[in-house]
Amino acid sequence: MHNLSKSKMIETFSYSENELNQLYHQAYETKLKYVGNKVYLRGLIEFSNICSKDCFYCGIRKSNKKITRYQMSESEIIQAAEWAYKQGYGSVVLQSGERSDPEFVSFVTRVLSELKKITKGELGITLSLGEQDKHTYEQWFAAGAHRYLLRIETTNDKLYKSLHPVDHDYTRRLHCLQDLQDIGYQVGTGVMIGLPGQTEEDLVNDILFIKEKDIDMIGMGPYILHQDTPLKQRAQDYSTDRQLSLTLIMIALTRLYCKDVNIASTTALQTLHPQGRELGLQAGANILMPNIGLTKYRNLYTLYDNKPCREDTAEICKVCFENRIESINEKIGYHEWGDSPHFERRIDGETTTR
Ligand code: SAH
């Protein structure tokens, strides 16, 4: 599958089981060739479920009055990140609901500066804090963040509209991605897969977008129901088997089409299948994000139902991930940032699509 055209990619969604296994195998070979068999760990700290937005699919949207809101303290976040640093995790991801008030912006800036100081600049820091103005992104970059994850969610702007209230703007999200790249972040984006109203062509367009925008890191995962969200009412055709196979096909196609990028095998995949994350690695993904936040908050960061590992500690997650990775004969890249070769080529000016 060397010359992947759009129509060829759409066809893969109708493949038989045999053909799909071949597709995953080819994607895996491509992964070995371009990024190797090392899995990089990003310790995930979900530090607050307070959100000012109201995305129709998300369990922590501001209109969900059924959840208790929390915010980890500066020292709780620093302790969790320090633990990851001492374990040899190359980097951590700080994620939360979206807020852009001045207290929040300076809180994050302080945490970043402190983390850089105590880890002597060695710990990689990724942010996933939603849409912000360019000045805020610049401030956080200057304080030590070097990667940013902002999913576009879907590149079909009509579908985007149907998933969000009117004041959530697709164009703004695109601008944010551009700002992040202009500032010099290593930028990650991705989409939700299997959304109500999403076609196979939409999904293939998402992959074309990722390539066209020269994206370095891809975090895409299945859409999963959350009982207290408006989108659940519109998801009559939802089936976990379909969500799983759509996601694995998307990971494989993205690996085959974009080649040297980092692709995450997300927690949401494990919600669909006990070995979901391993299946993702075997279909071409090379990044895992073990949760390293405090157990007492995990039940409250419920973007979707049945999130796995809710009762586990960071220590349990570490051993569990090591076993999972070993079971498929891959290795963990401890003490390495694990930047994607794509990013390195891009900053060296070798890519031309931007
Ligand atoms: N507030 C930030 C970061 C936290 S949400 C932001 O929105 O960017 C991180 C991601 O969780 C979102 O980008 C979305 O793709 C995903 N998510 C939210 N609800 C989900 C659901 N029901 N199923 C699967 N993924 C979901």
Ligand code: SF4
């Ligand atoms: Fe908030 Fe992010 Fe959930 Fe949207 S997806 S409601 S911005 S946490």
